[in-house]
Amino acid sequence: MSVLVTGGAGYIGSHVVRAFVQAGLECVVVDDLSSGHRAFVPSDVTFVDATILDADVVAKAMVEHEVEAVVHLAGFKYAGVSVQRPLHTYEQNVQGTVALLQAMGEASVDKIVFSSSAAVYGTPDVDLVTEQTPTSPESPYGETKLIGEWLLRDAARAFGVRHTSLRYFNVVGSAVPELYDTSPHNLFPLVIEALLEGRTPRVNGADYPTADGTCERDYIHVADLADAHVVAARTLLDGGTLEPVYNLGSGDGVSVRQIMTAVAEATGIAFEPEVGERRAGDPARIVASGDLAARDLGWTMLHSIDDMVRSAWQARRSNERSE
Numbered sequence: 001m002s003v004l005v006t007g008g009a010g011y012i013g014s015h016v017v018r019a020f021v022q023a024g025l026e027c028v029v030v031d032d033l034s035s036g037h038r039a040f041v042p043s044d045v046t047f048v049d050a051t052i053l054d055a056d057v058v059a060k061a062m063v064e065h066e067v068e069a070v071v072h073l074a075g076f077k078y079a080g081v082s083v084q085r086p087l088h089t090y091e092q093n094v095q096g097t098v099a100l101l102q103a104m105g106e107a108s109v110d111k112i113v114f115s116s117s118a119a120v121y122g123t124p125d126v127d128l129v130t131e132q133t134p135t136s137p138e139s140p141y142g143e144t145k146l147i148g149e150w151l152l153r154d155a156a157r158a159f160g161v162r163h164t165s166l167r168y169f170n171v172v173g174s175a176v177p178e179l180y181d182t183s184p185h186n187l188f189p190l191v192i193e194a195l196l197e198g199r200t201p202r203v204n205g206a207d208y209p210t211a212d213g214t215c216e217r218d219y220i221h222v223a224d225l226a227d228a229h230v231v232a233a234r235t236l237l238d239g240g241t242l243e244p245v246y247n248l249g250s251g252d253g254v255s256v257r258q259i260m261t262a263v264a265e266a267t268g269i270a271f272e273p274e275v276g277e278r279r280a281g282d283p284a285r286i287v288a289s290g291d292l293a294a295r296d297l298g299w300t301m302l303h304s305i306d307d308m309v310r311s312a313w314q315a316r317r318s319n320e321r322s323e
C-alpha cells in the first residue's frame with residue numbers, strides 16, 4: 001500500500017512526503033519539476049517525472065505501486081500571476097485535476113486529499129473565516145481551487161470518490177534545513193532573497209483598510225500543515241468520514257509590516273521596507289478559524305511566528321552554504 005503525492009517535489013509537497021514517511025506510510029511522488037526540485041524528494045521515495053495532465057502515466061504509476069490514496073498538491077499556485085496567465089492556470093489546476101481523477105478511476109483508487117486555498121474566499125466581510133463563509137474568489141487561481149473542490153464533490157456523487165479539501169492559509173517556515181520555499185512570488189522568500197542580495201524588501205501596497213495599511217494574513221508553519229495531511233489521508237484509508245472542506249488557519253492575523261519586523265529581528269538585519277503598488281488578486285485581510293480541523297484532524301498550531309521566520313531564514317542560509 002502507498003500514497004501518491006502529486007507535486008511532492010515542491011516546497012509544501014516535500015514536507016508532506018516527509019511527514020508520511022515519518023508516519024510509516026510509503027509514498028510515490030509525481031511531479032514534472034516545473035516548480036519543484038528533484039533534490040527535495042528523499043532518495044528512498046519513488047519518484048515519477050511526469051505531469052498530472054498525462055492520465056495514462058499517472059494511472060500506471062498508481063497500479064505499479066499499489067496506491068490506495070492520493071494527496072493532490074500539484075498545480076500552478078501563484079494567485080497574482082494567475083491574473084495575467086488565466087488559461088495556463090486553468091489548464092494546470094482544472095484540467096490537471098480532471099486528468100488525475102480520470103487516472104484514479106482507471107487505477108481503482110477512490111480516496112483523495114486535495115490542496116485547496118484561502119483564495120477561494122476572496123476578501124471576506126467577516127473578521128474570522130469559517131468553512132461556512134461564502135466563497136468569492138478574486139483571482140483565476142482562487143477560482144480553479146474552488147472548481148477543484150467541486151470536481152471532487154461531483155466525483156463523489158458519480159463514482160463514490162471519498163475526499164476532503166484542505167484550505168491552506170499562508171504556509172511558511174521549514175521543518176528541515178534542506179527544504180525551503182523557492183517561490184518567486186511568496187512573501188517570505190521575497191524578503192529573504194532581497195536581504196541575501198543586499199536589497200531592501202518591498203511591501204506590496206500600504207493603503208489597505210487594515211491597522212497598519214498592509215495586508216493581514218493567517219500564517220501557518222509548513223510542518224503543522226504537513227501533519228494535517230497525514231491525519232486526513234489515514235482517516236480516509238481507515239474508512240473514516242471527513243467534512244468536504246477544512247480551513248487550516250491559526251485564527252490570528254499578522255500584517256506584512258509585522259512580518260518585516262519579525263524578519264529584521266530574526267536575521268539581525270535592520271531595514272525599513274520600501275512600499276510598492278498593490279499586487280493584483282491580493283485581498284486586504286483573510287484570517288481563519290481552524291476549529292473544525294482541530295475537531296476532526298487534531299489540527300493545532302505548534303509553531304509561533306518567530307519559529308516560522310527563524311526556520312525559513314535558517315533553511316535558506318543552510319542551502320546557500322551547501323551550494
